[in-house]
Amino acid sequence: MACLDAGLEAIVVQAPAGTLYRGREGMWSWVAHRVTGVLIFFFLFAHVLDTALVRVSPDSYNRIMDTYKTPLVNLMEIGLLGAVLFHALNGLRVTAIDFWAKGTRYQKQMMWAVLAVFVLLMVPSVYRMTAHSFAELFGSTS
Amino acid sequence: MTAIDATGNMTPGSTVQPDDDDRLRIESPRTRRKRPTQNGRGTNFEMYAWIFMRMSGLLLVFLVLGHLFIMLLLDGGVQRINFAFVAGRWSSPFWQTWDLLQLWLAQLHGTNGLRWIINDYAERDGTRFWLKTLLYTASFLVLVLGTLVIFTFDPDLAG
Numbered sequence: 001m002a003c004l005d006a007g008l009e010a011i012v013v014q015a016p017a018g019t020l021y022r023g024r025e026g027m028w029s030w031v032a033h034r035v036t037g038v039l040i041f042f043f044l045f046a047h048v049l050d051t052a053l054v055r056v057s058p059d060s061y062n063r064i065m066d067t068y069k070t071p072l073v074n075l076m077e078i079g080l081l082g083a084v085l086f087h088a089l090n091g092l093r094v095t096a097i098d099f100w101a102k103g104t105r106y107q108k109q110m111m112w113a114v115l116a117v118f119v120l121l122m123v124p125s126v127y128r129m130t131a132h133s134f135a136e137l138f139g140s141t142s
Numbered sequence: 143m144t145a146i147d148a149t150g151n152m153t154p155g156s157t158v159q160p161d162d163d164d165r166l167r168i169e170s171p172r173t174r175r176k177r178p179t180q181n182g183r184g185t186n187f188e189m190y191a192w193i194f195m196r197m198s199g200l201l202l203v204f205l206v207l208g209h210l211f212i213m214l215l216l217d218g219g220v221q222r223i224n225f226a227f228v229a230g231r232w233s234s235p236f237w238q239t240w241d242l243l244q245l246w247l248a249q250l251h252g253t254n255g256l257r258w259i260i261n262d263y264a265e266r267d268g269t270r271f272w273l274k275t276l277l278y279t280a281s282f283l284v285l286v287l288g289t290l291v292i293f294t295f296d297p298d299l300a301g
C-alpha cells in the first residue's frame with residue numbers, strides 16, 4: 001500500500017495544473033480583444049496629447065499632423081483602424097453572448113461573422129487610405 | 143476575518159482557510175437574501191463596471207467608428223486635417239459634444255479594461271497597487287487635459 005500511495009502521489013504531483021485556456025474561436029477572440037484593447041488605450045493617450053497641441057499653437061499642431069500624413073504612419077493608421085474595428089465587432093459579439101439567450105450557443109458562428117464583416121470593411125478602407133501613400137511613393141509628379 | 147462571506151462564497155483573494163464557524167453558519171429565518179454579487183462593502187461595483195463596459199461599448203461603436211470614418215476615409219482622409227479643420231469642427235456644438243462624450247466613454251472604458259487586465263496578470267499586491275495608481279493618474283490627466291482642450295479651444299490662436 002505504501003508503494004501504491006507513493007506512486008499515486010507522484011502522479012498527482014506531476015499532473016499538469018490544468019488550464020483555463022481552451023483554444024479555438026472562444027479563447028483567441030478573447031486574446032485578440034485584450035491585445036487590441038490595450039493598443040487602442042495607448043493610442044488614445046498619445047492622441048489626446050497630440051490634439052492638445054491646438055492649445056499651444058496652430059504651427060505645432062500642424063507639424064504633428066504632418067507626421068500622421070507620412071506613408072509609415074499611414075500603415076500604423078491601418079493597424080489602428082483594424083484594431084478598433086475588430087474590438088468593436090467582437091465587443092458586439094461579447095454583448096450578444098451576455099444578453100442574447102442563444103448567444104453562447106452561437107458564439108463560434110458569431111466569431112466567423114465578425115471576421116467576415118471585418119474583412120469586408122477593411123478591404124475598401126485600406127484601398128482608400130493607402131491611395132495617397134502610393135501616389136507619394138510611386139506616382140509621377142507630372 | 144472569514145474566508146466565506148454571507149452568500150457562501152470564498153472571499154476573493156482570501157488566504158484564510160474556512161473553519162467550522164464559517165461552514166456551520168445558518169442565517170436566522172426570514173433574513174433578507176443578499177444578492178450574490180454583493181461584496182463585503184455592500185456595493186455592486188463590479189456589476190456596474192460590467193454593465194458600463196457593455197453600455198459604453200455600444201455607444202463607442204457608433205462614436206469611434208464614425209470618428210475614424212470621418213478622419214481617415216471621408217474626403218481627403220487624414221491628409222486634410224490641420225488646425226483650420228479642427229477649428230471648423232469645434233465651431234459646432236454637435237461635434238464638441240460628440241468628441242467630449244467619446245473622450246470620456248473611451249477613456250473610462252479603457253481604464254476599466256486595463257484595471258481588469260492588471261487584476262488578472264499582476265499577482266503581487268504591491269505590483270497591482272502601483273500599476274493601478276499609474277493607470278488612474280494617467281487616466282485622470284487625459285480626461286482633464288482632453289476636456290480642457292475641447293472647452294477652451296481658441297480658433298483665433300491662428301492670428
